[in-house]
Amino acid sequence: MAEAVATRIPVKMTVNGTEYAAEVEPRLLLVHFLRDNLGLTGTHIGCDTSQCGACVVYLNGESIKSCTVLAVQADGGEVMTIEGLAKDGEYDPVQQGFWEMHGLQCGYCTPGMIMSTHSLLKRNPNPSETEIRHALEGNLCRCTGYQNIVKAVQYAAEQMSGGSAPTS
Amino acid sequence: MFPSQFDYHRPSSVAEAIQFLQNDPDAKILAGGHSLIPAMKLRLAVPSALVDLSQVDGLRGIAVNGDIRIGAMTTYAQLRDSDALKAAMPLLSEVANNVGDPQVQSRGTLGGSLAHADPAADFTAVVLALGGSVKAVGTGGEREISADDLFVDLFTTSLNPDEVITEVTIPNPAARTGMAYQKRGHPASGYAVVGVAVSVTVGDDGNVSDARIAVTGCTPKATRATAAEQALVGKPLNEASIDAAAKAAPEGLDINGDHYASAEYRAHLVEVDTRRALEAAAKAL
Ligand SMILES: Cc1cc2nc3c(=O)[nH]c(=O)nc-3n(C[C@H](O)[C@H](O)[C@H](O)COP(=O)(O)OP(=O)(O)OC[C@H]3O[C@@H](n4cnc5c(N)ncnc54)[C@H](O)[C@@H]3O)c2cc1C
Numbered sequence: 001m002a003e004a005v006a007t008r009i010p011v012k013m014t015v016n017g018t019e020y021a022a023e024v025e026p027r028l029l030l031v032h033f034l035r036d037n038l039g040l041t042g043t044h045i046g047c048d049t050s051q052c053g054a055c056v057v058y059l060n061g062e063s064i065k066s067c068t069v070l071a072v073q074a075d076g077g078e079v080m081t082i083e084g085l086a087k088d089g090e091y092d093p094v095q096q097g098f099w100e101m102h103g104l105q106c107g108y109c110t111p112g113m114i115m116s117t118h119s120l121l122k123r124n125p126n127p128s129e130t131e132i133r134h135a136l137e138g139n140l141c142r143c144t145g146y147q148n149i150v151k152a153v154q155y156a157a158e159q160m161s162g163g164s165a166p167t168s
Numbered sequence: 169m170f171p172s173q174f175d176y177h178r179p180s181s182v183a184e185a186i187q188f189l190q191n192d193p194d195a196k197i198l199a200g201g202h203s204l205i206p207a208m209k210l211r212l213a214v215p216s217a218l219v220d221l222s223q224v225d226g227l228r229g230i231a232v233n234g235d236i237r238i239g240a241m242t243t244y245a246q247l248r249d250s251d252a253l254k255a256a257m258p259l260l261s262e263v264a265n266n267v268g269d270p271q272v273q274s275r276g277t278l279g280g281s282l283a284h285a286d287p288a289a290d291f292t293a294v295v296l297a298l299g300g301s302v303k304a305v306g307t308g309g310e311r312e313i314s315a316d317d318l319f320v321d322l323f324t325t326s327l328n329p330d331e332v333i334t335e336v337t338i339p340n341p342a343a344r345t346g347m348a349y350q351k352r353g354h355p356a357s358g359y360a361v362v363g364v365a366v367s368v369t370v371g372d373d374g375n376v377s378d379a380r381i382a383v384t385g386c387t388p389k390a391t392r393a394t395a396a397e398q399a400l401v402g403k404p405l406n407e408a409s410i411d412a413a414a415k416a417a418p419e420g421l422d423i424n425g426d427h428y429a430s431a432e433y434r435a436h437l438v439e440v441d442t443r444r445a446l447e448a449a450a451k452a453l
């Protein structure tokens with residue numbers, strides 16, 4: 001068997017608008033690169049087995065589970081994490097929705113929930129409740145029972161389409 | 169969890185990829201990584217090197233003129249969102265929309281799913297029922313492998329270690345063909361506990377001229393339910409023939425059970441899902 005050697009590989013990527021260059025082992029996961037190398041600890045690790053969605057970030061405009069992508073696979077790419085959503089100190093409408101509708105309790109799942117929601121609303125600005133629940137199938141929450149998460153998504157959808165937010 | 173160490177190659181052509189595979193028999197292709205990376209984290213797979221196909225030209229895209237041709241590296245998200253595919257064969261977009269979750273769909277590829285031959289995968293059964301095939305390119309040249317010959321056993325295909333799937337072809341269906349897929353997803357992962365894909369063609373005499381039915385999730389590999397197919401051919405597609413086919417569907421299948429669903433329960437689901445898939449296909453005629 002050919003012996004693998006731990007050659008480090010140069011990678012470059014833009015994260016939340018800032019360019020980073022580093023040399024990494026091929027086996028380094030993107031989530032560890034973001035958290036340990038860049039100190040962006042808003043992206044969480046829950047299950048580490050591709051199930052829970054705590055680690056969801058954008059890679060080249062698509063939501064992905066960063067515990068299941070190698071840092072080298074993001075080479076040359078554009079990443080956005082939860083830290084990149086707020087603009088000029090103003091929460092993004094999805095962040096606002098989770099705040100307003102009490103879409104979290106412990107908050108562990110929240111960064112991933114927000115990133116997945118953001119990507120859903122980009123594809124489908126006006127989702128039905130069924131579509132919301134389907135789009136969040138890869139994000140597990142042990143606290144909320146999901147009801148307020150659905151409301152948070154609906155609130156964000158209203159805000160983003162310029163409508164008034166539902167009160168409930 | 170970290171995978172153990174490996175070398176990483178990112179070829180820009182299929183020829184270069186094959187070269188890497190030929191030089192190192194323990195190297196593995198990396199497509200979307202959504203089966204391979206989890207397996208490597210658990211050390212169930214310990215490749216010495218990964219050959220990442222992401223930068224190889226010409227492996228992505230969907231062509232819908234007559235036969236449908238899909239590049240091996242096309243992701244589920246691309247299948248899900250393609251307007252051309254939704255018009256030409258909406259079933260493929262629907263199936264893609266129900267693989268795992270949206271994040272799995274962003275990364276997982278059609279070629280990777282067929283090459284991996286997971287016993288609970290969706291597209292294995294769907295491509296088998298639709299009579300599809302893959303183009304495989306290796307040191308020995310290029311060949312077309314029909315889905316009937318591709319799946320050999322649990323996680324095992326007839327691909328050689330140095331062969332790359334470059335394209336998947338779904339033949340243009342005959343007139344009056346209805347197709348459908350029914351899946352019972354595992355509540356945690358979404359993988360099929362049982363999935364049944366059907367493609368039924370009705371001839372000029374009003375009787376079924378061709379039926380292909382494939383199950384997944386319950387057998388070591390995606391498998392044709394031949395007893396159900398035989399129950400349909402030559403009969404009109406109606407409640408009676410659909411019922412007979414559904415009841416026959418589990419016959420001759422090597423149905424497995426696990427802590428989540430017993431073999432008996434899965435056999436029951438094969439019957440129920442065959443009935444529902446055939447009813448949906450009849451409506452889609
Ligand atoms: C949480 C989760 C849920 C999932 N749920 C489902 C589900 O509901 N249904 C389902 O069907 N699947 C499901 N999957 C699996 C997913 O579909 C995988 O993406 C797919 O099985 C493999 O495709 P890939 O592109 O990720 O391949 P990889 O993981 O990159 O590769 C898989 C294997 O195929 C080989 N390979 C890849 N591409 C080629 C090629 N072009 N030529 C030759 N060999 C190749 C690789 O060497 C490797 O051995 C799930 C995965 C996860 C993580």
Ligand code: FES
Nearest residue numbers: 046047048053067
């Ligand atoms: S930590 Fe990535 S999916 Fe759970």
Ligand code: FES
Nearest residue numbers: 105107141142143
């Ligand atoms: S708020 Fe605690 S896991 Fe979701």
